[in-house]
Amino acid sequence: MEGIDFGFGLSKSSSVQLDKVDLTLYRRLEALEPGVRVCMACGSCTSTCTAGPWSGMSVRKVILNLQRGKDVGRMLSCCMLCGKCTMVCPRGINTRHLILSLCRIYEKV
């Protein structure tokens, strides 16, 4: 049937198969910054981030994307390592160290 043009294509499903997610990056981050486990996705980090509104930087999204097996390399490059997010995190996560740790992981891969 190859080569026949039906006039439409199939778009890829955006659904994430949770049991097939590749958690390699997330596990490595967990080892370097165990605090990542207690994120409650409150968004304080994102809301307070000076770079956020212009660059899309969001610690919350970085963490969530890693937990869903997605790449976050592009977002990381927007962080200025100012540490404001660490000041506001209600779960006391060292988000600045979290980002630094991720940068190290990305350097290695």
Added chain:
Amino acid sequence: MENKNVLVIGGGIAGMEAARRLLQLGCEPVIVEQSDHLGGHVAGWHKLFPDMMSAPELVEQMAAGLDGVTVYYRTRVANMNRLGSGYSVMLSNGMSLQCGAVLISTGFRLFDASKKEEYGYGVYDHVVTNSDLEAWFGGAPDDRIPDSPARVAFVHCVGSRDLKAGNPQCSKVCCMTAIKQAIEMKEKFPSAEVWCFYMDLRLFGKKYEDFYIAAQRDHGIHFVRGRVSEVSEDIHGHVVLKAEDTLAGTPVKLNADLLVLMAGMLCNDDTQGLARMVHADVDSDGFMRSRDNIYRINESNRPGIFFAGACTGTKTVPETVAEARAAALDIYNYLNGRD
């Protein structure tokens, strides 16, 4: 009963209800209350969820059952020692008591919202707490509340679920209080837009979800899932909130005429001191430690020392009242040598 005297420390609704029941059971309760009135925090609220019952009327009704109970106002426990099978107590007013059992019903302390400096309580002109708003609903004047606010914002979890504020626990009643108060504000100011900024909505009790549905359906209250990270004040005196709308994944700002902070419930300052006097334990959350948190919530680890109400953790009014009744029966049985 060898010694029918029961010292009740704290005359909030927990202490009041326990004293009333102890009296009915033939005991002789004595209430020691540090303030000048009974009812504790509830005496300062306006209407109680979920029935929107009048809080002052409830306190009044409960007080009517206390005929025959000695109440010492503006009084605290100065000293308390185990003596024989009971306790020997010195009060700050110079009185001394020998009692067979002691009920600790000292309640909670509201989180001091000025400690979350980023929200500007006590600094900006139009920032109040849940407690201030209850007082205002009850008729107390408050200059911080504008005559006709166009936008009102509620911030959940102020001093709760927050390690930086020293309290990782959820205060459990404030989501419900926020929605109740949001509806009440909307009823007072129908043209106002009302916003609730929450992390999770915890509406765990009987008919609580009805309030959430009514807030959405009948009152058009806006819900934003994101924790407010900071608040500033503009030149017009508006409060400007910053948060992330975590469901949309975008940072958001809101200019509001009034900000209401949902201050959480913490253990009382005295908890540690009282516990030390009778060698009772303080739990890891700072509240009094019950023998367990499932079956023996009313009992301490010391003979003759019992608990009721918010001194062991955040409680609603019906939970507090039910515990007070249970504690009264536990004390009665204890004084009669039954477990």
